[in-house]
Amino acid sequence: MQMKKLFDRNDVKLWLFVAVLAMLYGFIFIFSEFYGSPFFGIKDFLVLVMQWCVVVFAAAGLLYALSLNKYLFAATFPLLTLVCTALTYFKYTLGVTLTPMIIDLTFVTDLRTSLEMFSWQLVVWLLLALVGSAGCVYVRFRYVRVHRWYVHLPLALLPIMLTNAWIPSFVAPVSARMPYSVYYNFSRYISEKRIVEEQRNTFDDDTPVCRADSLTVVYVLGESLRADHLSLNGYGRNTTPLLAGDTAVVSFGNIYTEPYYTHLCVPHILTRADSLSPERAFDEQSFITLLKKAGFHTAWIANQEQESSYLYFMNECDTLIYANVGESLYSFGKWLDGDMLPHYRAMLRRGDAKNFILLHTIGSHWWYNTHYPDSFETFVPVVKSRVVSACTQEEMINSYDNTVLYTDYIIDKLIAELRERNAVLVYLSDHGEALGEEGHYLHAGDYPPLHNPACFVYCSPRYTALHADKINTLKENRTKRFRTDFLFHTILDAADIESKYLDRSFSLFFR
Template sequence: MEVLKTYKSQLLFHLYLNIIFSIFITFASYYHIPLISFTDSGFYFVHFIALQFSIFGFLYFLSINKYVFKILFPILYLFISGIAYWVYFQDITISQSIIQVSLETKIDIVIDLISFPFVMYLILNITVIIFTLRLYNKLKNNSLKSPLTLLALLAIISHSLAENYRPGTFNRRLPYNIAVSLQEYLEKNTLILKPINNKINTQRDKLTVVFILGESVRANHLQINGYTKKTTPLLQQRKDIISFPNTYTPLTYTAISVPQILTDATLTDNYSQPKHSLIQVLNQANIKTNWIGNQTPEKSYEIFINQSSFHEILDPFHSDLSFQKEYDEKLLPVFKKNFNPRINQFTTIHMIGSHWWYETRYPEHFRVFKPVIKSKYIPSNTKEEMINSYDNTILYLDYFINETIKELEKQNSNTILIYLSDHGEILGEENLWLHAQQGKASENPAMLIWCSSKFKKEYPNIISNLKSHQNLKTNLDFFYHSILNLYQIEGVPYDKSKVIF
């Protein structure tokens, strides 16, 4: 009891400090999560408490030195709470791309974001800071001799243990994701590209390639591949779609799959040696390259976006973790505006696709398969609900690809469209879900090819070769080499044994 009396003021101060920190900052990361039951809420409440407990450790040691606390706490708290405002009210997800967009945005655009509610929120937090500093000045026995020191050490250790057990457990949420994202922004890309010193030529003229880079679409959930549910009714009606049901990649998440697809790296490459970038090779051959994306770029592949002659990222402040992400159809007007059938052109359209959380990936009128998921806590959903929601995203993909083809058909262009998902998705097999883990479903991404009438007339041998390859096992190694072959690139080597054209 004597110990409790001695350190009572310190205990109450840190209880207050963590309460205000959790309300104005930490809870922002949980505010938008859809939950439907007591079990769901209980699970995330425990996660929230564990996260705040780890934060307590850092706040505690920050408070030990009065000069450090009085200088750093107001700055850090106001900065982080200001970011939390946008997480609360706009469902912004903090990532290295968000850091980049924020730092590189013009000052006049930033000023336009300052609203009356935001100013009032800052004033409220300034008031909280003033009150906190007054309480801190009254604090007694605030030293490392306190029993709270051991508890604070355990709190910091809990962060390390959680991250070692499952990376991102805490670091994907406020306030840790700010520091992690800033670190990722400052890091150099580990992908080293080979310089191209010799002249690159193409033997094709006015050939346009539209590459739709999909997300988390497994081949066996496409009706066109024999799936029993009508997930691709529009593409099913077409007689000009060539599907490849046996594609394969062991790289089951975007950050490692996309760099492999867009370079001459193999599926088992460790990237210790420099690679050729497909975008860079095409640029050198005077082929116009475009990148139109609905995913906030990751460090591993942003270099390809920056290399593209034209690039635009839709809705950059909402990542795949956001619940307010724009639908992929918003990519189409940008594509239509930049498509030019009169030149050699390679356009990448990067979809958010079927990335979890499925219910924010398609408009309501595509909610055909029911019942659907209602909770982000996967155990609260039935397997039927999970699969129905996922299949609705495929139904929307069917619409998106068909709309893209319809636009291309208007152009009377020499065009080939390639849809390729970066990886598949696990849907309950061996009681596993989603991707970034090994499994037949996550290693079998969907792939479709459509060719314009003009293309088919000019290159009948390519159509014949595609049809002869469509049922073979096709490693994603094929892409780089096949595109160079398609454009008949000269001046840089590629492996003709991997070409499907």
């Protein structure tokens, strides 16, 4: 009897309305976010279905809340539907998902490109979405009555709170997908904008001088590459045939990194942060500013999503290029470092006497298979599932080693462009990776190989001729232990720069 009083036919109609809307959203929009997800076996498939259900449940909460007031519904629902239609269209046609980078490129920096993205097909879909959502608004006005919204509001908020705050494992999948991804990505975009505009003036009191007339310095920021999986460092499998065959490549097998998450490693590596002053990673400028002041043209070629912890440094560069706009952990096509090569060559051809290029690679990032071309699938069998627990250790190592093989190929291509120049290339991965030892995978929990990233240096014949002593010292240092604190000073030292912020005792070229 109590139930009968609390809810009546009108309430049932409202629930029915919300349920139909949520299902439409689930099948039309949310499905597109899962479309193309690789899965292997029934267990994987069920995990994906469960995730889809959670995201639909979260969307239902939002649609429920919006439906409680017909005017609010009329004002917001068509808009939300138009945005989701556009995103779904781009997911199916270009394979891109919404990221702050996409927002910046389409709405702010590059109006021409965004206008080009407006095809007649998209306009047709948007018109259909408008008609469809107008129909929903009509149904809401005509057939749904809400008498006591305050009774329904807590019910609507429950799925929203559960999936966006109270159950931590739901937050990531829900925030990365429609409709919530719209909100999360715009708020991330706004907070990242603030970081870019931040005022840091670490090196204002310095006038660094570069002694070279013409010089190219390349820093390859690696991803999840552990030192002991390079045949260059004695690994049993031939994972670095090209680098190992190049006598000008000096490998450092004993590098130690304290942090092992990308967002903590990258700022540490690029700044003066060291074991005594780790906080410098978050409030100082990087060596890029000193290179600029010393007359270098600086470029950052990104093949990774930007992260608030290092976005500042990306914008420190004169030129910032995204090699793969719209790739994220939720896209499943090939995402290759080879896509950086045309940009790299273009930067070298600019004709600057002194240039610095940083390449932020995707390297050996999980999900390994997407980060090397099929022709590099040398070690088999490879992983088939995105669910780590469904993969064998053997598959994990095979897929991982294939990424190493591809990195070997990419670095060799980068070096090939430097042979005729006065040039030096430094490679340092942000951290290592666990490959199933004692049940440790990826870089989630602490494990020794995570702290030992791969590192090597290439010096061109001209550079070697000009700096014979330096190169000898470099070779003598190859077995020594270094913390990743070395990079800031090594880049400046390699660039032949005199600065009061350069402490040569950290440098790989220091005796």
